[in-house]
Amino acid sequence: HFGAQVRAPQNLPLPGIKHIVAIASGKGGVGKSTVAANLAIALAQEGARVGLLDADIYGPSQAQMFGTQGEKLRVDEQKRMVPLERYGIKLISIANIVPPGQAMVWRGPILHGTIKQFLQEVAWGDLDYLIIDLPPGTGDVQLSLSQLTRLSGGVIVTTPQDVARIDAERALDMFKRVQVNILGVIENMSYFEQNGHKTHIFGQGGGRQMAEQYKTAFLGEIPIALSVREGGDSGVPVIVGAPQSPEAEAFRQAARNL
Ligand code: ADP
Numbered sequence: 146h147f148g149a150q151v152r153a154p155q156n157l158p159l160p161g162i163k164h165i166v167a168i169a170s171g172k173g174g175v176g177k178s179t180v181a182a183n184l185a186i187a188l189a190q191e192g193a194r195v196g197l198l199d200a201d202i203y204g205p206s207q208a209q210m211f212g213t214q215g216e217k218l219r220v221d222e223q224k225r226m227v228p229l230e231r232y233g234i235k236l237i238s239i240a241n242i243v244p245p246g247q248a249m250v251w252r253g254p255i256l257h258g259t260i261k262q263f264l265q266e267v268a269w270g271d272l273d274y275l276i277i278d279l280p281p282g283t284g285d286v287q288l289s290l291s292q293l294t295r296l297s298g299g300v301i302v303t304t305p306q307d308v309a310r311i312d313a314e315r316a317l318d319m320f321k322r323v324q325v326n327i328l329g330v331i332e333n334m335s336y337f338e339q340n341g342h343k344t345h346i347f348g349q350g351g352g353r354q355m356a357e358q359y360k361t362a363f364l365g366e367i368p369i370a371l372s373v374r375e376g377g378d379s380g381v382p383v384i385v386g387a388p389q390s391p392e393a394e395a396f397r398q399a400a401r402n403l
Contacts, residue, residue, distance in 0.1 A: 159264060161271045162196075164297040166328065166403070167290065169320070171312020173281040176333035177302045178206040179377050180367065180396070181278040183384045184300075187400035189233035190384070193273040196228060198263055199238035200290065201280045202249050202256060208240035212380020216241055225268040232385050237267055257289040264294055282312070283319040291323035298328035300364065300403070305332055305351035317359055329362030330355055331399050334369045338391070343368075365399035368392050 159165065168184070170177040178201065189195040199207035208214045211231040218241045219227040228235035239259070243249065251259070269275065277296075280286050290296065299320040303313035313330070320327050332352025336343040346369060356363035367373070370392040376383035384393045 167277040169316040183396040185276040196235040196275045205240040260289045298326040306347040329364040332366040335366035364402040
């Protein structure tokens with residue numbers, strides 16, 4: 146019932162995977178997937194072995210971000226899915242299984258089974274980090290994940306705006322209830338910078354305030370930048386396409402703070 150603490154999950158870590166980190170947001174469109182992709186690549190660039198699981202079943206965007214649309218996942222001799230590889234990342238997305246345009250009209254149990262397969266029936270190999278791009282909000286996928294495996298922690302992505310932050314606080318509360326360690330808050334779309342002048346389009350300081358209020362780490366702020374949007378749309382994330390840019394550096398800094 147509402148307000149209840151969900152019982153401690155009797156789950157196990159996945160063999161060969163050191164850290165499982167879930168990226169969450171309260172609402173859609175705040176840049177959760179963009180942050181997940183760039184963070185994953187930043188970690189790989191530092192020499193870590195990284196997998197990215199696109200668990201945003203209803204709105205998968207990682208195939209677009211990594212330019213793998215139209216590619217189909219292979220299955221190995223042991224009937225495990227073999228992740229696609231791009232920019233040093235092992236990638237699994239529902240978009241590479243179900244044809245584009247086909248809606249995922251699934252009830253909880255099917256969703257649960259799919260998440261279980263994505264965790265247990267994928268040839269992930271040895272990984273330092275498995276980054277999980279969650280759907281927005283606090284729903285079935287989040288619950289399944291917390292029941293199926295032991296997450297090392299959750300990262301909350303928000304914009305500075307009140308409407309985003311209020312929902313982000315719910316996502317943070319969800320992690321608490323399912324006893325997932327909160328690694329911190331990343332504020333996306335923090336400001337737009339032009340000619341050395343910063344404009345705080347969605348307000349200022351919201352992410353940092355939220356981190357302070359919930360006694361968790363503030364992992365960094367990512368500016369609004371054309372290169373970030375273009376990188377996501379073109380399949381070459383900004384951290385690969387414009388590694389010298391301030392926005393790429395902001396993603397690297399957030400990854401270092403993890
Ligand atoms: P979510 O996963 O929260 O739904 P996305 O990562 O899909 O959000 O981002 C939503 C849109 O905003 C995408 O078109 C993306 O390219 C764009 N976007 C995200 N972060 C930024 C940013 N820092 N600067 C510019 N555009 C961004």
